[in-house]
Amino acid sequence: MSTTNDNDIGRPYHTQCTGPALATVSQHRDEADITLFGSCFCPFVQRVWVAFEYMGISYKVHEVDPYKKPQDLLEVSPKGLVPALRFNRYNPPRALNESTVIMEFLEDLASTTTKRNLLPPLTNPYARALVRLQADHIGRTLVPAFYRYLQGQDPEKQIVEEKEFHTAIDGAGERVALKKGLGLWIESEGGxxxxxxxxxxxxxxxxxxxxxxxxxxxxxxxGERFNAWVNRLLEHPAFKATCSAEQLYLDSYERYAFNRPHTSQVADAINQGKALP
Ligand SMILES: N[C@@H](CCC(=O)N[C@@H](CS)C(=O)NCC(=O)O)C(=O)O
Incomplete structure (x- = not known):
């Protein structure tokens, strides 16, 4: 039985978390040194949010609609994209945007505070480089392949796009991880x-x-190892804490799945064959 959805029924994207993510937002409404500007459906936000949770760094969540470009978002993120951070202890407040840069910032912060790091230790620069090689592949190949497949409307091309997405996932692991034992569907070093x-x-x-x-x-x-990796990831408490209920994603991504015009800057970039914003 096919579970695909053949018609665009015009479902709007959500603007508030549901499920476990809502409980996490509720625990992070109080003022904190760092405010995370986020949106419930956004995977770039989720990366950063998981890092906050994993590293045990204090934060306040501020849910915004990045398509409406509220002024407080534009003040911390020039293109009006989420995620963004605002550092409230400074006057005027400092700001940071771009998920990968925020990740690096949090990693540095954790190194001197909570010591809950995601990268291998500084004493192993080669291991750190290999992990970054994986991250580079994820950003440049896997993420765009995901959107090309989701936005593609031609059934014949979808077969190719599906294959490319599978290949991108394989590539993330195989390129270095399986040989070196560094993350991605293999138990990572040091437990x-x-x-x-x-x-x-x-x-x-x-x-x-x-x-x-x-x-x-x-x-x-x-595949046994692959499945174990997916479970380890998606069942991790820091990840689960940032997940809304499934329906939120089905609703919010309908516009991508039918490639509605003016969906987002990411969708436009994919349609125009340009680099993602
Ligand atoms: N390169 C950015 C991409 C962030 C991004 O595209 N966020 C989307 C939400 S998932 C957004 O804010 N879109 C607003 C828009 O398209 O105008 C990052 O990694 O932080």
């Missing part, structure tokens, strides 16, 4: 339960299981 590349990719694996499955009939590859 670390979640790694840098894991957090970089997890939001798209999660959405593939929900959104691509529903709209494209997509199934992740099956």
């Amino acid at each position: 670390q339960d979640l790694g840098w590349a894991d957090v970089m990719v997890a939001p798209w694996i999660f959405r593939a299981k929900i959104v691509l499955k529903h709209y494209r009939g997509f199934e992740l590859a099956k």
Whole structure:
């Protein structure tokens, strides 16, 4: 039985978390030194949010609609994209945007505070480089492949796009991880339960299981080690704490699945064959 959805029924994106993510937002409404500007459906936000949770760094969540571009978001993120951070202890407040840069910032902050790091230790620069190689592949290949597949409307091309997305997932692991034993569907070194590349990719694996499955009939590859990795990732408390209920993603991604015009800057970039914002 196909679980794909054939018609665009005009469902709007959500603006507030549901499920476990809502409980986490409720615990992070009080003032804190750092405010995380986020949106419930956004995978780039989820990366950063998982890092906050994993590293045990204090934060306040401020849910915003990045398509409406509220003034307080534009003050911390020039293109009006989430995620963004505001550092409230400074006057005027400082700001940071771009999920990968925020991740690096949090990693540095954790090094001198909570010591809950996602990258391998500084004493192993080669291991750190390999993990970054994986993250580079995730950003440049896997993430765009996800959107091309989700936005693609031509059934014949979807077959190719599906294959490319599978290849991108394989590439993230195989390129270095399987040989070196560094994260990505292999138990990571030192019993670390979640790694840098894991957090970089997890939001798209999660959405593939929900959104691509529903709209494209997509199934992740099956393999013992791969499945164990997916479970380790998606069942990790720091990840689960940032997840809304499935319906939120099905609703919020309908516009991508039918490639509605003016969906987002990411969707426009994919349609125009340009680099993602
Ligand atoms: N490169 C950015 C991408 C962030 C991004 O595209 N966020 C989306 C939400 S998932 C957004 O804010 N979109 C607003 C828009 O398209 O105008 C990052 O990694 O932080």
